[in-house]
Amino acid sequence: xxxxxxxxxxxxxxxxxxxxxxxxxxxxxxxxxxxxxxxxxxxxxxxxxxxxxxxxxxxxxxxxxxxxxxxxxxxxxxxxxxxxxxxxxxxxxxxxxxxxxxxxxxxxxxxxxxxxxxxxxxxxxxxxxxxxxxxxxxxxxxxxxxxxxxxxxxxxxxxxxxxxxxxxxxxxxxxxxxxxxxxxxxxxxxxxxxxxxxxxxxxxxxxxxxxxxxxxxxxxxxxxxxxxxxxxxxxxxxxxxxxxxxxxxxxxxxxxxxxxxxxxxxxxxxxxxxxxxxxxxxxxxxxxxx
Numbered sequence: 001x002x003x004x005x006x007x008x009x010x011x012x013x014x015x016x017x018x019x020x021x022x023x024x025x026x027x028x029x030x031x032x033x034x035x036x037x038x039x040x041x042x043x044x045x046x047x048x049x050x051x052x053x054x055x056x057x058x059x060x061x062x063x064x065x066x067x068x069x070x071x072x073x074x075x076x077x078x079x080x081x082x083x084x085x086x087x088x089x090x091x092x093x094x095x096x097x098x099x100x101x102x103x104x105x106x107x108x109x110x111x112x113x114x115x116x117x118x119x120x121x122x123x124x125x126x127x128x129x130x131x132x133x134x135x136x137x138x139x140x141x142x143x144x145x146x147x148x149x150x151x152x153x154x155x156x157x158x159x160x161x162x163x164x165x166x167x168x169x170x171x172x173x174x175x176x177x178x179x180x181x182x183x184x185x186x187x188x189x190x191x192x193x194x195x196x197x198x199x200x201x202x203x204x205x206x207x208x209x210x211x212x213x214x215x216x217x218x219x220x221x222x223x224x225x226x227x228x229x230x231x232x233x234x235x236x237x238x239x240x241x242x243x244x245x246x247x248x249x250x251x252x253x254x255x256x257x258x259x260x261x262x263x264x265x266x267x268x269x270x271x272x273x274x275x276x277x278x279x280x281x282x283x284x285x286x287x288x289x290x
Contacts (some may be wrong), residue, residue: 021079028053030087032077037130039099039123043111046104047127048075048095049136050087061092061129062141062286064125065157065165067149071112072196074101074172082147085275089108091282094212098123114198116177117156117210124153132203141286145169145278148234148263155212155223156241162220167285169278171226172234172263175213175242183235213238216245223253226274229262 004014029049038044051058064086068075075083075095083093095102099122100112124144131137144165146154151173156170160173174180181193181200198207208214223246227239236257243255256277258270265271 008035011227017236021081029079030084030093032055032080032083034077034257037096037127039119039126041119043099045099045123045127046097046101048083048097049131050083050092050095051094052087052092058092058136060138061136062090062282063092063094063128063137063143064282064286065096065098065128065142065144067098067124067144067146067150067153068101069146069150069151070102071098071116071120071153072102072109074103076103083143085278086145086282089279089282091286092131094127094131094137094195096124096127098127105138112283113195114203114206115150116197117160121156121160124157127282128164141166143167143169143282143285145282146173147171147243149174151234152212156210158219158221158223159212159215160218162218165221167222167224167281168219169224169281170239170242171265171274172228172231173212173238173242174234175223175238177207177211179238179241181207213242213245216242216249216251218252219246219249220283221252222281223251224277225253225255226258226277227256228258228263228265228270230260231263233263 002015005017007013030053032048032050034048036044036046074097086093100109100120102109132139142165144154144157151170154168154170155173158165177197178200180198225243226237227236229236246253261270265274
């Protein structure tokens with residue numbers, strides 16, 4: 001992406017101010033495509049698939065399911081550093097705009113309210129089955145990765161369907177929905193959390209059932225956690241609790257702390273480290289069997 005200053009005088013001109021990722025100007029990138037799939041309840045949903053550079057028709061590729069954060073957000077055809085990085089390493093990347101995503105109308109968004117770990121999670125399973133059915137993915141080599149809500153979904157994925165994924169990579173995840181709802185405070189923030197996730201008292205049983213850190217014993221595959229200590233959107237303590245639960249349950253995992261790192265990992269050195277951990281993780285869990 002380039003940014004220009006426009007001169008609208010007698011001799012109109014554009015002056016280049018800055019560019020993002022100029023080093024990728026002549027580099028082959030993964031190809032992103034929009035597609036639709038049908039969830040198990042019949043709801044039609046949207047998704048983005050990114051194939052590795054040079055691959056026009058993906059076939060039986062190792063795959064990463066990569067749900068977006070928010071969850072009230074969406075993925076599109078714009079450049080995405082995570083997706084392009086993974087595609088460049090040879091993986092097919094699925095970015096589902098599960099129910100609760102924005103950009104498709106109010107009903108689409110509201111279908112995700114209080115559905116964390118439930119229908120929203122099932123949408124990730126359904127989009128993967130759609131892609132497997134198309135022959136794009138190797139069902140024996142699938143991992144799940146994400147940041148923020150996407151990190152939550154990655155962890156919940158290996159809790160809920162331990163045989164579906166070969167590993168989970170989570171950056172800045174929420175792991176305890178009971179704590180999230182309890183610590184929402186007062187006023188508009190509390191109401192927003194209550195509407196999106198649920199009430200700590202009235203919905204306690206459901207929130208406990210969909211909190212990954214309370215079900216670490218169900219996980220059967222490697223987990224990688226990454227979190228910045230100065231994250232003001234998803235508290236660092238969520239990853240601490242998840243790591244402690246995994247350790248107590250004797251599950252394979254690693255936990256990488258970024259001192260003073262924020263939710264966006266604004267410090268480039270930390271972002272480089274994060275992608276290094278991601279690359280190593282995917283190479284380990286998605287290597288061909290045997």
